[in-house]
Amino acid sequence: MKIDEARRYHKIDAVIVGAGLAGLRAALEVAKSGLSAAVITKVYPTRSHSGGAQGGIAAALANVGEDSLEAHMFDTIKGSDYLADQDIIERFVNEALKTVYEFEHMGVPFSRTEDGRINQRPFGGHSAPRACFAQDITGHVLLHTLYEQCLQHNVLFFNEFQVLSLLVKDDVSRGLVAWDIREGGLHIFHARAVLLATGGYGRAWKVTSNAHANTGDGVALVLEAGLPLEDMEFVQFHPTGLYKHGILLSEAARGEGAYIINDKGERFMKIYAAAKMELAPRDIVSRSEQTEINEGRGIHGQDYVYLDLRHLGREKILSRLPQIHDLALNYLKVDAITDPVPIQPTAHYSMGGIPANVRTEVIRDAAGSVVKGLYTAGETSCLSLHGANRLGCNSLQDAATFGRIAGIHMTEFCKKNAFADLPAKPLDAAQAKIDRLWGGGKERHAPIRETLQVNMTKTMGVFRNQDDMLKMLAVIKELQERYQKVGVDDKGQAFNLDLIEALELENLLSFSEVIVEGALARKESRGAHFRSDFPKRNDGEWLRHTLAWRRNGKIVMDFSKAVVIYPQYQPQERKY
Amino acid sequence: MAKIDINVKILRYQPAKDEKPHWQDFAISVEDESTVLDVLNEIHWQHDGTLAYRRSCRSSICGSCAMKVNGRNVLACETPIHRFGTKLKIEPLSGFEILKDLVVDLEPFFAKLKRIRPYLILDKPLPDKEFVQSPQQLEQIGESTLCILCAACSAACPSSWPNSDYLGPAALLKAYRFVFDSRDDGADQRLEIVNDKNGVWRCHTIFNCMEACPKKIKITEYLSRLKVKVVENSL
Amino acid sequence: MDKNFKQTSRSGSLGWLLQRISAVILFILLLFHFITYHFLTTGRSVSYQQVLERAQSWWFPLLQFAFLITALYHGLNGVWSVLEDYTSSKTWRLVWYSLLLTVGVVLLFVGTLTIIKLYTLKAV
Numbered sequence: 001m002k003i004d005e006a007r008r009y010h011k012i013d014a015v016i017v018g019a020g021l022a023g024l025r026a027a028l029e030v031a032k033s034g035l036s037a038a039v040i041t042k043v044y045p046t047r048s049h050s051g052g053a054q055g056g057i058a059a060a061l062a063n064v065g066e067d068s069l070e071a072h073m074f075d076t077i078k079g080s081d082y083l084a085d086q087d088i089i090e091r092f093v094n095e096a097l098k099t100v101y102e103f104e105h106m107g108v109p110f111s112r113t114e115d116g117r118i119n120q121r122p123f124g125g126h127s128a129p130r131a132c133f134a135q136d137i138t139g140h141v142l143l144h145t146l147y148e149q150c151l152q153h154n155v156l157f158f159n160e161f162q163v164l165s166l167l168v169k170d171d172v173s174r175g176l177v178a179w180d181i182r183e184g185g186l187h188i189f190h191a192r193a194v195l196l197a198t199g200g201y202g203r204a205w206k207v208t209s210n211a212h213a214n215t216g217d218g219v220a221l222v223l224e225a226g227l228p229l230e231d232m233e234f235v236q237f238h239p240t241g242l243y244k245h246g247i248l249l250s251e252a253a254r255g256e257g258a259y260i261i262n263d264k265g266e267r268f269m270k271i272y273a274a275a276k277m278e279l280a281p282r283d284i285v286s287r288s289e290q291t292e293i294n295e296g297r298g299i300h301g302q303d304y305v306y307l308d309l310r311h312l313g314r315e316k317i318l319s320r321l322p323q324i325h326d327l328a329l330n331y332l333k334v335d336a337i338t339d340p341v342p343i344q345p346t347a348h349y350s351m352g353g354i355p356a357n358v359r360t361e362v363i364r365d366a367a368g369s370v371v372k373g374l375y376t377a378g379e380t381s382c383l384s385l386h387g388a389n390r391l392g393c394n395s396l397q398d399a400a401t402f403g404r405i406a407g408i409h410m411t412e413f414c415k416k417n418a419f420a421d422l423p424a425k426p427l428d429a430a431q432a433k434i435d436r437l438w439g440g441g442k443e444r445h446a447p448i449r450e451t452l453q454v455n456m457t458k459t460m461g462v463f464r465n466q467d468d469m470l471k472m473l474a475v476i477k478e479l480q481e482r483y484q485k486v487g488v489d490d491k492g493q494a495f496n497l498d499l500i501e502a503l504e505l506e507n508l509l510s511f512s513e514v515i516v517e518g519a520l521a522r523k524e525s526r527g528a529h530f531r532s533d534f535p536k537r538n539d540g541e542w543l544r545h546t547l548a549w550r551r552n553g554k555i556v557m558d559f560s561k562a563v564v565i566y567p568q569y570q571p572q573e574r575k576y
Numbered sequence: 577m578a579k580i581d582i583n584v585k586i587l588r589y590q591p592a593k594d595e596k597p598h599w600q601d602f603a604i605s606v607e608d609e610s611t612v613l614d615v616l617n618e619i620h621w622q623h624d625g626t627l628a629y630r631r632s633c634r635s636s637i638c639g640s641c642a643m644k645v646n647g648r649n650v651l652a653c654e655t656p657i658h659r660f661g662t663k664l665k666i667e668p669l670s671g672f673e674i675l676k677d678l679v680v681d682l683e684p685f686f687a688k689l690k691r692i693r694p695y696l697i698l699d700k701p702l703p704d705k706e707f708v709q710s711p712q713q714l715e716q717i718g719e720s721t722l723c724i725l726c727a728a729c730s731a732a733c734p735s736s737w738p739n740s741d742y743l744g745p746a747a748l749l750k751a752y753r754f755v756f757d758s759r760d761d762g763a764d765q766r767l768e769i770v771n772d773k774n775g776v777w778r779c780h781t782i783f784n785c786m787e788a789c790p791k792k793i794k795i796t797e798y799l800s801r802l803k804v805k806v807v808e809n810s811l
Numbered sequence: 812m813d814k815n816f817k818q819t820s821r822s823g824s825l826g827w828l829l830q831r832i833s834a835v836i837l838f839i840l841l842l843f844h845f846i847t848y849h850f851l852t853t854g855r856s857v858s859y860q861q862v863l864e865r866a867q868s869w870w871f872p873l874l875q876f877a878f879l880i881t882a883l884y885h886g887l888n889g890v891w892s893v894l895e896d897y898t899s900s901k902t903w904r905l906v907w908y909s910l911l912l913t914v915g916v917v918l919l920f921v922g923t924l925t926i927i928k929l930y931t932l933k934a935v
Contacts, residue, residue, distance in 0.1 A: 107696030116708035446621035489625030498625040777823025
């Protein structure tokens with residue numbers, strides 16, 4: 001082997017793709033056991049979008065009011081519109097307290113009660129003040145703390161690497177191939193166990209709270225490897241996206257008592273969720289907002305409503321919600337202390353993703369057969385913990401808790417299993433992707449992405465219907481064809497942003513088709529998936545998960561994966 | 577919302593063909609409400625695909641897009657262009673090696689962070705639940721935990737420019753954050769690391785870091801408190 | 812990532828502390844200087860005789876000497892810390908340091924001479 005080849009071949013026990021909360025938590029667990037753990041990330045770890053989570057992390061500590069694990073479990077089930085698997089939720093709520101205390105022991109600067117305990121505040125869909133928070137930068141401090149822990153325990157970091165193909169053969173994961181963004185060139189990572197923790201896929205929409213990095217690379221890689229995706233049609237729209245930008249204004253604002261008002265100055269949530277008002281779950285608030293806008297009660301008849309913080313007072317806004325205040329001021333020149341802030345629903349969280357069992361092992365069919373050595377955790381996974389709609393603050397808890405669980409099971413797996421052989425010609429698939437983009441095609445990636453995002457926002461938003469979705473499908477087909485002719489201007493090796501964006505676009509086009517196909521097939525309304533042509537939930541036919549594969553260029557679906565339901569938590573009508 | 581014509585000057589450097597960085601002008605038309613990042617995206621997507629820069633969250637929390645715009649270190653994503661009129665001059669952060677265009681080498685920056693042992697060091701046993709920390713104790717470090725490691729501070733520090741071994745404001749602020757955390761027992765180790773001419777003593781209270789910080793953290797003030805702590809500790 | 816940054820193994824804590832202490836002393840001395848030289852004499856003309864009397868009182872040379880020492884230390888230490896930022900080579904540092912030290916010693920000598928001369932000057 002030549003020196004250059006050796007530099008580009010890495011043999012590491014556990015390779016983790018993604019440096020958000022789930023990835024770092026898993027890496028930490030593996031590294032603490034003495035095995036080698038490497039994190040491959042396309043942005044520096046502290047740039048991961050877990051840091052964008054503002055409001056808090058859910059755990060029934062009962063530091064501020066009465067609370068219980070059962071209440072957390074029931075709220076999550078009800079929030080999911082009964083699509084979540086209840087064995088997963090059970091494990092989740094049982095581990096949640098440990099996760100938060102562990103973070104505190106690592107040094108996370110949680111906001112405190114007067115007696116020095118972790119402070120908690122109310123959050124949408126939770127029946128008790130359950131959100132443990134650090135001002136409105138909870139995700140940021142959790143992410144930084146975990147990164148620092150990983151530095152302490154000598155986790156290897158491959159910063160600015162883009163994964164291009166998974167090396168899965170005969171249902172066994174063997175490693176992956178990644179492009180070195182900084183210097184150029186392909187690297188082979190040979191691993192006993194691989195974790196996919198690549199985050200959400202919200203970048204398929206124009207109006208989105210997601211980072212530029214959230215292009216669903218993990219889900220696209222899995223689809224490309226011939227494995228299924230689950231419940232991709234369920235995408236949460238956050239009710240308080242900053243108008244036009246889509247940037248997130250935390251639900252913490254409403255947790256602290258902010259109102260949402262329409263053009264007439266009415267708190268319209270009284271019509272839609274009289275008991276919970278603004279603190280109803282996100283799917284319901286977003287739908288209510290969109291209804292107000294559609295019926296002409298948006299501000300000045302336009303496509304936004306107001307988030308009103310004024311009555312909270314200067315001191316509370318600046319001490320509890322400083323980031324929200326800054327964002328509104330910087331982006332819209334609105335001072336939240338004196339003026340209401342224009343907001344609209346924004347694509348936010350991906351409930352669907354890579355199917356996995358409670359041990360976070362990736363599964364490949366409705367019967368639950370596993371892919372050996374392949375794991376997934378965090379937003380990119382679909383366990384399914386959030387079902388049809390996620391509750392606020394459950395995402396950070398999900399990523400951290402199942403990140404840890406993934407780390408535990410990967411460690412176990414690595415200790416028992418040898419490195420599986422690499423397939424023949426491991427670089428070929430990845431090399432082909434690069435070569436094609438450098439082949440001089442005349443299409444450009446930017447207009448294709450723009451067309452996709454604009455149409456996804458138009459047709460795959462809070463309200464969906466068959467006609468729109470059929471049109472969307474046709475748009476995606478056409479864009480996929482155009483993509484075959486894309487070439488990039490930049491032919492350089494080092495930091496080729498042009499190349500990376502083109503590669504990401506291929507991923508966006510790939511999984512968007514699954515989202516639309518899934519939403520077309522699911523002829524009911526449940527949680528975040530609302531069809532104007534089928535406005536009712538239909539438990540008889542659709543209390544089941546969607547699995548989708550790409551086979552011979554076509555999306556193939558399977559609806560036989562049942563939802564795990566405990567006798568004491570049978571589906572009921574969902575009212576707030 | 578209206579379109580305006582602007583002139584953008586960008587310091588370009590393509591390692592494969594340029595010997596040294598040079599300025600390139602772009603005359604483009606953008607929405608008047610655009611941010612600097614919107615402008616870069618517009619150039620990259622519509623005019624010149626070879627332009628390289630870092631960006632991710634768009635909401636001033638990830639710290640990717642710190643760069644120098646009209647002489648000031650800012651986050652491109654949160655900086656509206658109306659602050660500068662119709663002429664923009666964009667260049668990479670000073671004091672770091674340029675990898676390509678606006679992308680600089682941040683490896684030394686993160687390596688320095690690691691040096692100050694940026695994690696809670698504990699001698700005491702862990703409690704069953706959380707450590708008790710009063711809101712007043714938290715207040716000591718609250719603002720310093722806002723740091724997003726964008727490197728705007730270090731890039732603005734005249735003491736950092738000629739001294740690549742100087743820990744710099746970001747790493748020292750992180751040291752402050754742990755030394756002043758009521759739960760931490762590792763102050764002695766950390767103070768020993770920063771008690772060095774290339775540590776906290778290279779800071780001459782110039783205040784540039786504070787002015788550059790997009791999170792408005794009072795860095796210089798915290799570094800001064802750190803100095804006092806070092807002196808107290810060594811007396 | 813594990814690049815080792817050069818620690819100098821030289822603490823700057825004493826220099827920093829002395830710079831602050833000398834600053835405080837300078838401040839007090841300056842106040843004293845302003846009061847005795849300017850504010851107390853405002854509005855009246857000062858004669859040669861009066862100046863000489865003050866210069867030859869017991870406290871005056873002590874005060875001047877303290878002033879001389881602290882001002883020299885504070886100023887030269889300040890310049891040194893700036894120079895140190897911008898000279899990384901050991902040789903150049905030694906050159907600058909020696910130069911500053913020489914300047915310090917010469918000024919100390921000249922200053923001390925002046926104070927002594929004033930004190931011992933005979934009235935006309």
